[in-house]
Amino acid sequence: xxxxxxxxxxxxxxxxxxxxxxxxxxxxxxxxxxxxxxxxxxxxxxxxxxxxxxxxxxxxxxxxxxxxxxxxxxxxxxxxxxxxxxxxxxxxxxxxxxxxxxxxxxxxxxxxxxxxxxxxxxxxxxxxxxxxxxxxxxxxxxxxxxxxxxxxxxxxxxxxxxxxxxxxxxxxxxxxxxxxxxxxxxxxxxxxxxxxxxx
Numbered sequence: 148x149x150x151x152x153x154x155x156x157x158x159x160x161x162x163x164x165x166x167x168x169x170x171x172x173x174x175x176x177x178x179x180x181x182x183x184x185x186x187x188x189x190x191x192x193x194x195x196x197x198x199x200x201x202x203x204x205x206x207x208x209x210x211x212x213x214x215x216x217x218x219x220x221x222x223x224x225x226x227x228x229x230x231x232x233x234x235x236x237x238x239x240x241x242x243x244x245x246x247x248x249x250x251x252x253x254x255x256x257x258x259x260x261x262x263x264x265x266x267x268x269x270x271x272x273x274x275x276x277x278x279x280x281x282x283x284x285x286x287x288x289x290x291x292x293x294x295x296x297x298x299x300x301x302x303x304x305x306x307x308x309x310x311x312x313x314x315x316x317x318x319x320x321x322x323x324x325x326x327x328x329x330x331x332x333x334x335x336x337x338x339x340x341x342x343x344x345x346x
Contacts, residue, residue, distance in 0.1 A: 229342075282308055
């Protein structure tokens, strides 16, 4: 995050802000409260991030950069499971980190993204880079599974990764924009489509 030189301080702020969002929800947490968690005045914090929405994008980007444990992903996986279940579990571990923000915040993020194109193209680029990072990591994960014999030699990890991302994006948009669509329905929809794609 801009303005923080200490990685430990960044991680601490990430954890504290996430805890606030979990406890009270995105809408109820103020910029002042987040600033206090960073030992800054609200004015200093607003100068660094401009808005709570800008901060959340930075927060989510920081979450991606803190995913070093994903490098050891295969060491924790039961390779005897169905490959669709392995990929589903991988995606859920990634997705769970961001579900704390809830539907309303994600709807707002869709609106921000449209306004960011003109107002803050650099921040919009960061926002889009999160998706590219996810797809790249997913392709790498699929390649590792292929190396472990979970897929045939002719399995195309790039095409599969892009298709899986498209399915996830579709299911996530349905979840966000359908008021009664539950997290369980999101999970089940994704799981069924992964089974279709990977079996």
